[in-house]
Amino acid sequence: MTTTLPKAPAGDAGPPPSGPSRARRALALARNTWRGLTSMRTALILLFLLAVAALPGAVLPQRTPSPNAVEDYLAQHPTLGPVLDDLGFFDVFATPWFSAVYLLLFISLIGCLVPRSIEHARSLRVEPVAVPRNLARLPHHAESTSDDDPDAVVEAARRRLRGWRTVVRSEPGGVRTISAEKGSLREVGNLVFHLSLVALLGGIAIGKILGYEGQVIVMADGSEFCNSGIYAYDSFRPGLQVDGTGLDPFCLTVDGFRATFRPDGQPDSFDAAVRFQDGEAVQSGADAWVPHDLAVNDPLRVDGERVYLLGHGYAPRFTVTFPDGQQRVGLVQWRPVDQATLLSEGATKIDPPGITDEAQRRRSQLAITGLFAPTSSGGGLVTSVFPALNNPEVAVDVLRGDLGLDSGRAQSIFSVDQGMVDQGRLVRVARENIKPGGEITLDDGTRIRFDGVENWVSLQVSHDPGQTAVLITAIALLGGLTLSLTVRRRRFWVRAAPALPPTTGGRTVVTLGGLARTDRAGYGEEFGRLAAALGARGEAEDDHAMPDPAVPEESVPPEATQEPSVDAGGEDREDPDGR
Amino acid sequence: MVVDAQLGQFGDLLFESALGVYVLAMILHAVEHALLRRPARAEESAREPVGVGVGGGSTGTADVTDAPGGTPAGTAPPRSRAERFGRMGVSLTVLGFALHLAMLVVRGFAAQRVPWGNMYEFTAAICLVAVGAWLVVLYRRPELRRLGVFVLLPVIILMFLAGTVLYTQTAPVVPALRSYWLAIHVSAAVIASGILLLAGVSSVLYLLRAAHENTPTRLAWAARLPGADVLDRVAYRATALAFPIWTFAVITGAIWAEAAWGRYWGWDPKETTALVAWVVYACYLHARSTAGWRGRRAAVINVVGFAVMVFNLFFVNLVVTGLHSYAGVG
């Protein structure tokens, strides 16, 4: 916690560097670097750098929360975008330069905390400093006389100063003094605060290493999801040490979903009725399911996992009756293209049954694609006017041919492979708007019926073993900070001297002095009360006539802040005259 | 969830009245300021020409209206015209505050929730806290009354923006916001922001006054401001009070995010900017105890901190899209 950097002490003079002196120089350099790094000024600059380095993360879109926004930005800024991208500006919080700043800051913090904690622990054992010679020069001071003798005055004052750390000393000539201190909790608070910062970082790191996050869409018709591995998810973000094995194998089924909307289409509430089994129950094969109502703002907490309801949408259900009488049901989620009206798009793909010939199969696969409107506008061009299922209708194209599912290329579940359409291997055979119960009959006699609509929900499963630690350290941080900003360190001194008959009426002259070592505003009142209780009229100067509150040490009479020159055996010094 | 439209309109009326009263109060304070005579050189070198003996803590009961020390040293007669205008300004500020408070209460009843669910209400609430904090300062340090015009100016600008650009009709909030954390987290953010507004104003004035004290020929009008050390202290105490509240707001925001969005921290633009502001204020508090950094540089950092807060309120809500884009403007 040095604020000045000492000049390099060694190696300046003397002959060209020989072995040992070079070593000493290196040592000096290392020591100075360390001192510089742990100085208050460096901490300040690093803190400022941290703020500056984080700023692009607020102004520019970031890959972590919003990858699509980054793509948009890159498309709109073809020259600047890639440069920023190379410098990591779209992933600020994962860049080396951002990490460098906060790692240096935390090294500086630790280097600053350790000596400070030791020093503070030591200072708790050191007695309050001796009474300054001239109390009248202190910011707060008072004087009175008393008819009691100095010992009695000091004893009364000491009783009055309960809660303060006090020490009674004697000075030549029968003078008795008290030094009192209060407010060391400020320093404790400061240390707790800074230590909590370090612990907080540790807790965050645990989460980054051992946590994971996965998203999955589950049909709300009693479908089941089990946390058995990465493959169970639609997308999965593992921590650094997570390979997807050994997840807590809880299971859950989504039995139903209900959304309500206000008349203007704003969502009012979302609820999913789920049942779950924790990992233990799953493994023991028990058939006990616990019902739970999953809502926004209210995750399901099971084992070490949290399950969130992130969103919902619709899945139209189609029954295809082939000419030979066989039936296939198609039920797959369609994705909302307009969040306000939940107009959705998708592609329900169906393999004809009972066809063994590969070539024939590739001529007769079906896809039902198009738009779904939960509340249809009616008319030829279907669009949605409200997000609830008031008047559902689909506007579909039925395509027949080769869906390209065996091509080895990944394809979206929400659309057909446009390449197949372009090559003429997938051909539209019908286009129609249908309502639930409605049917399309294709040229070969195949009938497609729109049965109705299911809800789907998108769930997120999150696991973060560091989270509790982060919460606890955050609370400690707040507590420490509050202490350190509200507690004031202050000193109070009493000197009781036998009166010299010509000057005063009473037997003892009592002088009081007070000094706030931190933000001083407010001490005047307390000093006044103390002084009044001790029979003196407080002559506290006005608070705000004082110099800088945060750093009184340099601006007060030197003797006020001088630590006792000889600390060892403080009790001995109480009676230097051997009285 | 019913919304009482008539009550909502009444709230809007109260809002406009409060704004109007604030404007009047500011004009009165401006007149007060213009009437203040420049203190003589000698007093200037005393650095602290006003209010000695009215010190905040020492009397404790000092009242805004009959504090003897309210008279600036530079204006000789005990009840100068400047003082009369100043007192009227304070009375109107109190009246505006009452209307402003009533507006938020009415709005809360109309929407049947805490009245800070969109940017209009949020901004109005921040301004309410700022004016409230200012009245507390006035109560404890009546001699600072001459700052009224500078405190009311940003409040009026913010409220004007709230009433025009940001205005939204009374409505319930979307499900994602319906949580008791809305009350806790947003209240803390509102309180901290309001107090930090006061701190920011003090630091700006500190910079002006300090420039004047260094070179008395510059910014001659700044001679009418309280001494630089007084302004510095107001800024520090306001920041030291608001900083833990802001910390609390960030922490409760993280707790809420854990319940609502599946993670306690996700570098959403709003979260990021809140952290940046937090770090800047930590810088300020550090600077206050680093040799060579207190004074001017610390004040600059405090102003930067407030700039980040304003940026967070406007830019991040309106321009950047993130999870916090519930601003409901339009």
Ligand code: HEM
């Ligand atoms: C992670 C970054 C840091 C943050 C967010 C931070 C934040 C803060 C805050 C908010 C305060 C004001 C509370 C108070 O006055 O007690 C403070 C005070 C203090 N900090 Fe830090 N700090 C950080 C790093 C450091 C480092 C690296 C050092 C050491 C060089 C340091 C040394 C101090 C000291 C000595 C004080 C007390 C100042 C006083 O007594 O007024 N801090 N810090």
